[in-house]
Amino acid sequence: MAHALKFHTVVSGNTVALPDLGAFEGKRVEITVVEDDLPADANATLLTQRPLGLLRGQFIVPDDFDDPLPADLQALFEGDGDEL
Numbered sequence: 001m002a003h004a005l006k007f008h009t010v011v012s013g014n015t016v017a018l019p020d021l022g023a024f025e026g027k028r029v030e031i032t033v034v035e036d037d038l039p040a041d042a043n044a045t046l047l048t049q050r051p052l053g054l055l056r057g058q059f060i061v062p063d064d065f066d067d068p069l070p071a072d073l074q075a076l077f078e079g080d081g082d083e084l
Helices: 040-047 071-077
Strands: none
């Protein structure tokens, strides 16, 4: 099973706050550092998580949600059908 980790942080001095990396212990990993032009406070909003159940009661998932798509609609998703 592959694991992936993506997070946004701000470098403070010579330190970076890292999330729990226990799932990667003893494994070969690749770390990429990307510099962006966002101000430091913009990254803080990226870290804000929405609470679980935020939209509870706002919509109902239909019983057939997991049913297979009709063949013509499936073909459109796969790029094999005619456009609508």
